[in-house]
Amino acid sequence: MRKSRTHWTWHGLTFFSTLFFIFIYAPLLVIVVYSFNANPINMMIWSGFTFDWYRTILGIADIRSSAVLSDAVYIDSTEELLNALGNSIIVAFTTTVISTVLGTSTALALARYRFRLRAFYRMLMFMPMIMPDIVLGIGLLIFFVTAGFKLGLITIIIGHCTFLGSYVFIIVQARLAGMDRSLEEASGDLGANDWVTLRRVVLPQLAPGIIGGALLAFIISMDDLVITYFIAGVDSTTLPVFIFGMLRRGVKPEINAVATLLVLFSLAVAAVGLYLRRRR
Numbered sequence: 210m211r212k213s214r215t216h217w218t219w220h221g222l223t224f225f226s227t228l229f230f231i232f233i234y235a236p237l238l239v240i241v242v243y244s245f246n247a248n249p250i251n252m253m254i255w256s257g258f259t260f261d262w263y264r265t266i267l268g269i270a271d272i273r274s275s276a277v278l279s280d281a282v283y284i285d286s287t288e289e290l291l292n293a294l295g296n297s298i299i300v301a302f303t304t305t306v307i308s309t310v311l312g313t314s315t316a317l318a319l320a321r322y323r324f325r326l327r328a329f330y331r332m333l334m335f336m337p338m339i340m341p342d343i344v345l346g347i348g349l350l351i352f353f354v355t356a357g358f359k360l361g362l363i364t365i366i367i368g369h370c371t372f373l374g375s376y377v378f379i380i381v382q383a384r385l386a387g388m389d390r391s392l393e394e395a396s397g398d399l400g401a402n403d404w405v406t407l408r409r410v411v412l413p414q415l416a417p418g419i420i421g422g423a424l425l426a427f428i429i430s431m432d433d434l435v436i437t438y439f440i441a442g443v444d445s446t447t448l449p450v451f452i453f454g455m456l457r458r459g460v461k462p463e464i465n466a467v468a469t470l471l472v473l474f475s476l477a478v479a480a481v482g483l484y485l486r487r488r489r
Contacts (some may be wrong), residue, residue, distance in 0.1 A: 237472060244465035262466040266290060290467070298446060300362060301430040304369040309423045311370065312377025313415070320385045338370035338379070345372060346439035353440060360373050360442035369430045377422035377430065383463035383466075384418030424482045428475055449463045 247257035319331055337345065349368045358364055392414075396406040412419075434449040441450055448471075455464050 238464045241469050244462055244469045246462050246465075249462065252465065253413070262463045263470075266466055266470070270401045290448075290451060293446045295446045296362060296445055296447040297431050300369065301427050302431045303366050304373055305423050305427045307366070308373040308426045309375050309419060310428075311374045312422060313381050313419055315374070316378050316381040316385055320382065328458075330393050334375050334378050336375075338375040340372070342433075342435035346436040349436065350439040353442060360440055361445045362442075364442070365437055365445060365447065368436050369433060372436070373429060375427040376425050377419075380425065381415060381418045381440070382420040384415055388414050403489050421482060424478055426480055431474075434469070 243252050243255075244262060245260070246252055247259040248254050258275070293305055313374050317336060319327060319334075346368075349364075349371070353360060353364050388411075392410050396410045401409065431445075432449060434453055438450055438453070441447060446454075448467075449453050452464060452467055
């Protein structure tokens, strides 16, 4: 009786897990498939297989010389797309470095030192992460305009750091909770000062959490739309904002191609993180 019950429970969990993964990944699969659709007008009507949308995004194909793209006057210039991609990479890289340093430093300070309002300070680190993006975006916009900041890449970087530091803080803090303090005490007993202990004992143990937080911050910064939309200037369009502008004129195959490339990029970053974790 118990074996039969366990058997049906296992099959039920397998069925539920399968439905869950289909629900999560089926839309991504549809995007990938229709990114190869040759129809330049309606992406839901399949009219053939083509790589022209990827070739156009990468600047390889010429619209005037392609039979598929000859009627696709909708396509934005490759130069604008690459400029938006460059802005996203600059913002994501800079934000990742700053957020990782701030989040790691804050996690170490709260874990190793006791001071008044420590619990309140920890709660403040959680607030930007749970706050609605639109509220944070409007608040940042009002702040930058009131303070006289010119909207651009600098304001986007500052805005991203305000909430990405919280993600790094949480991941590093979780790693700190499982660390053995006796190793730090042994380092001190052997004559190492605080900086040597930090560099030779603490940081190597924190490396998986720091790398994981940095990769998460990079991906979120690359994909952020709502906050960036409020605090981006005229000449500082990022890739998500650029795609959002394209969507206003309809979902076209080249948008699916861009989305597919972003998915592949996210998978590559996740694969790097898993590789580093396994190697560690």
